[in-house]
Amino acid sequence: MKKILSILLILIVVFAIIIYMPRKEESEITPGAESEAALDDIIQKKLAQIEEDGLDVRIAGKSLGSFGYNIRLDEKAEILAPEDFLEDIMCCSVNVYSDGRVELDRSETELKFAAKDVQNIEEVLYIPISAYLSQLGYEVKYNLVTGMVDFTNTDGGDYLPKAYDMREHDRVTPVRNQGTYGTCWAFASLGALESISLPKEEKIYSVDHMSMNNGFSLDLSEGGEHTMSLAYLASWEGPVLESDDEYGDGETNTELTAVKHLKEAIIIDDRDEEKIKSAIYKYGGVETSIYMEMSYGDFISEYYNSDTSCYYYNGTEKPNHDLVVVGWDDDYPKENFTPEPSRNGAYICKNSWGEEFGDKGYFYVSYDDVNICGKSIVYTKLAEPDNYDNIYQSDLLGWVGQMGFDKEEAYFANVYTAENDEILKAVSFYATGPNTKFSVYVVTNYEDMSSLNGGRQQIGKGETRYAGYYTVDLKRDIELKKGQKYAIIVSVNTPGSERPIAIECDGGERTANLDLTDGEGYVSLYGEVWYSAEESDTNVCLKAFTDNQ
Incomplete structure (x- = not known):
């Protein structure tokens, strides 16, 4: 991998030299401190751009962009893999100990990292894996110019021990x-x-x-x-x-x-x-x-x-x-x-x-x-209690039933009022079946149901492998003023489902405490014609999370 990277970087430098340097006799062009400095400068600028834009992460050529795995490169262009990528994609068992050391297991391979060898960036654990990819059953190719990194499995995906x-x-x-x-x-x-x-x-x-x-x-x-x-x-x-x-x-x-x-x-x-x-x-x-x-x-x-x-x-x-x-x-x-x-x-x-x-x-x-x-x-992701300041919700009983329009796709929305000057940071919802594709939108100045059709901004999208409960951290902050009404909208496509929307509803004696007065939710097939969830005696399972300004 280092050899491939070196060749790419040399080509970048040669290209830059040809374009930007004054013409000289070929015998006069010799490598030196200036060319090494230029090489390092190009590397660092490219790494900074990748840090800002993110890498295009792929598995055997297929993009994982919809799953949001944030692979990073360090200052030496070595791969730093986040814990969820190692678990979900590379099928590793990641054991983190109280003293900061990490044990990484896959099949018969056991790798150990001291606390000083791993990084915690924005409360996410990153592990340097470039030197260990073959032991973990993978090889990688990446293009520093385009910001693409492509992992390929080399052991047939046989990673589980017999016991x-x-x-x-x-x-x-x-x-x-x-x-x-x-x-x-x-x-x-x-x-x-x-x-x-x-x-x-x-x-x-x-x-x-x-x-x-x-x-x-x-x-x-x-x-x-x-x-x-x-x-x-x-x-x-x-x-x-x-x-x-x-x-x-x-x-x-x-x-x-x-x-x-x-x-x-x-x-x-x-x-x-x-x-x-x-x-x-x-x-x-x-x-x-x-x-x-x-x-x-x-x-x-x-x-x-x-x-x-x-x-x-x-x-x-x-x-x-x-x-x-x-x-x-x-x-x-x-x-x-x-x-x-x-x-x-x-x-x-x-x-x-x-x-x-x-x-x-x-x-x-x-x-x-x-x-x-x-x-x-x-349960796959657990955070500290200060991860967000506030939660907005109307479904304390959670996923009791499902509704939809006899189609795999549907839209659902909840309307909330900011209690203070806040920043919208994340939303959460239930995927009612595997392989659910979703998009998240916000309407920042909600007035009535017609607002759901105009002025909505897409602020996230992705795909889930399993049914379950998911929190989507937003890529950018949405500022909200005290008293401002806003709407969160999610569109889903859940293969094989006719009712892909999770709802809180009457489920018999156990849901006797159901409260339908605490929500303002809407559902739609194509996001054009909307229906009140509460008029159907349900609440939409869709939460919003904010931080105080």
């Missing part, structure tokens, strides 16, 4: 005990959430707070599901620390504020084993559900082998228990299960029944279990 256990990499928090309450869903959600910050930071989050401050009208005995957890986290209700709101006393502190802010979560709903393993390897624990034919304190079932801590259910019952998948073993013997599945292989799962259950709280669930990973959620 992986997050416990061996300090990526799990202690096993906890739900007791007789129906709070497995909250333990699973928070166990998965806690894992994405490890091994760098261990925090134990409050299950009581999530269970009792989520906007839904359910008590501790009634159970829940991942959509409730996601709504609680996305709305900045939590998480809060367990030490500030301890479990099991039936009380909670409603004055506590979130100690982290969720920015992204992905949903996998097709039982794809490679996707599940990849998510564990790259991000952390996977929250999912099974049918558990036993209950807390009664660990006896025809589907559970207590001698080997193995579970395999092959009946017709629907899921009734949430847990966290923290690893896998492709060669785990099928003979360890009762009854015996058709093949070897199992997920390693963290339960919430205390260390008395299974192998100190963990157990194996066969790949053939009829429910395991039928629908899974992975």
Whole structure:
């Protein structure tokens, strides 16, 4: 790569010399300090331009522009890759430790970086990878003149080990005990959430707070599901620390504020084993559900082998228990299960029944279990609580239902009023299916519904690989004055969907606290004719985030 870069730079210099230097006899042109200085000057100017404009990042010639990966070049034109690119694209497991050192794993390759060798730029971790690309199964070509960098996989994409256990990499928090309450869903959600910050930071989050401050009208005995957890986290209700709101006393502190802010979560709903393993390897624990034919304190079932801590259910019952998948073993013997599945292989799962259950709280669930990973959620991006100053929202219950126009595409909008002089920094919404393409617009001087058709500015676009919850940081600041009404508009195209808009709506008893008076939302097929969401008894799931001026 250095050789290619050197040739490119030499060509730039030669071209510059030919054009700009006075004509001399060929014998008089000799390299010296001036030409070296000119070379360095051209390099630095080009790097500065790339820093401002960004690189055109490609994989095997295909642009990744819609995914927003911000590859950088340092002052020596060496590649600095952000953590999300290493995880999402290069399929690495990135483990950051409290002392700043980083361990980068891919298949059998393990790379270690001291804290001084990595960079944190605008709260994003960057790792220098130019010297290690071949070890990571990639080669790269790039053109400094055009600002294009093209990565090509060289190992066939085979990066997952046959077995992986997050416990061996300090990526799990202690096993906890739900007791007789129906709070497995909250333990699973928070166990998965806690894992994405490890091994760098261990925090134990409050299950009581999530269970009792989520906007839904359910008590501790009634159970829940991942959509409730996601709504609680996305709305900045939590998480809060367990030490500030301890479990099991039936009380909670409603004055506590979130100690982290969720920015992204992905949903996998097709039982794809490679996707599940990849998510564990790259991000952390996977929250999912099974049918558990036993209950807390009664660990006896025809589907559970207590001698080997193995579970395999092959009946017709629907899921009734949430847990966290923290690893896998492709060669785990099928003979360890009762009854015996058709093949070897199992997920390693963290339960919430205390260390008395299974192998100190963990157990194996066969790949053939009829429910395991039928629908899974992975929390992928978590930020500090000061990432934005303010949140504007009208969907505290989150993604309860969907609406649309029997088409893959749709527009949806929310109108808000700035409470102070602020700067619009980001928006968030739910992608209701994989491979959703989206564009984000703003109307800065909203007057009425007709404003949605005129004067809207595009301020972002992209594409998601999975269904889930996504925050889109805007490329430029939008200034808002106190009292100014503004509208956020998102257009989506979700392949195979007829109702691609996530909405808050009546979902039965659990949504008894639904409030339709707190929003002003609109939906449209092509962004021309708009309909009030509230007149359809719904709120649009679309949030805005601002900083104070």
